[in-house]
Amino acid sequence: MKATFGAGCFWCVEHEFRKVKGVTATSVGYMGGSLRNPTYEEVCTDATGHAEVVQVEFDPSLISYEKLLDVFWHCHDPTSLNRQGPDIGKQYRSVIFCHDKGQEEEAKRSRETMQESGNFGKKIVTEILPAPDFYRAEDYHQQYYAKCGII
Numbered sequence: 001m002k003a004t005f006g007a008g009c010f011w012c013v014e015h016e017f018r019k020v021k022g023v024t025a026t027s028v029g030y031m032g033g034s035l036r037n038p039t040y041e042e043v044c045t046d047a048t049g050h051a052e053v054v055q056v057e058f059d060p061s062l063i064s065y066e067k068l069l070d071v072f073w074h075c076h077d078p079t080s081l082n083r084q085g086p087d088i089g090k091q092y093r094s095v096i097f098c099h100d101k102g103q104e105e106e107a108k109r110s111r112e113t114m115q116e117s118g119n120f121g122k123k124i125v126t127e128i129l130p131a132p133d134f135y136r137a138e139d140y141h142q143q144y145y146a147k148c149g150i151i
Contacts, residue, residue, distance in 0.1 A: 001057070001099075002055060004055045004096075004134065005096055007076035008094075010029075013076070014143065020063060022062030022067075026055065026057070029052075032053075032095065033051075046090055051090070072096065079123060079125060093125075094124075095129060096127070
């Protein structure tokens with residue numbers, strides 16, 4: 001199964017999901033914008049409307065979508081609009097792209113639960129949207145931390 005999350009710089013987010021038992025593959029890329037087959041440089045202009053995302057393939061017999069949502073909520077600040085830390089722009093927005101109605105319902109329930117928990121102290125701004133076309137990022141972005149020896 002697939003799940004797709006935008007939570008700031010895709011290098012950091014991919015690293016978090018790759019550590020999770022039951023995640024069988026990850027791919028970083030771009031979703032949610034108007035330009036077909038965007039490049040990293042185009043997305044960085046903040047003019048394409050794309051978010052940097054991580055597409056996660058997972059084995060539902062080993063990990064649930066609910067658990068993946070938990071990783072998502074805890075690997076970034078979902079109250080920060082169009083930025084994560086020093087990274088600013090719509091490409092760094094908090095977004096869950098849902099691949100089916102079940103994911104959409106579960107993501108909305110999860111967001112509501114997280115908001116009601118008060119753990120974040122502010123309003124959650126995470127978008128929940130149907131998954132549009134995924135554009136895989138350039139090869140040098142895939143598993144970037146591992147390639148650079150950061151992990």
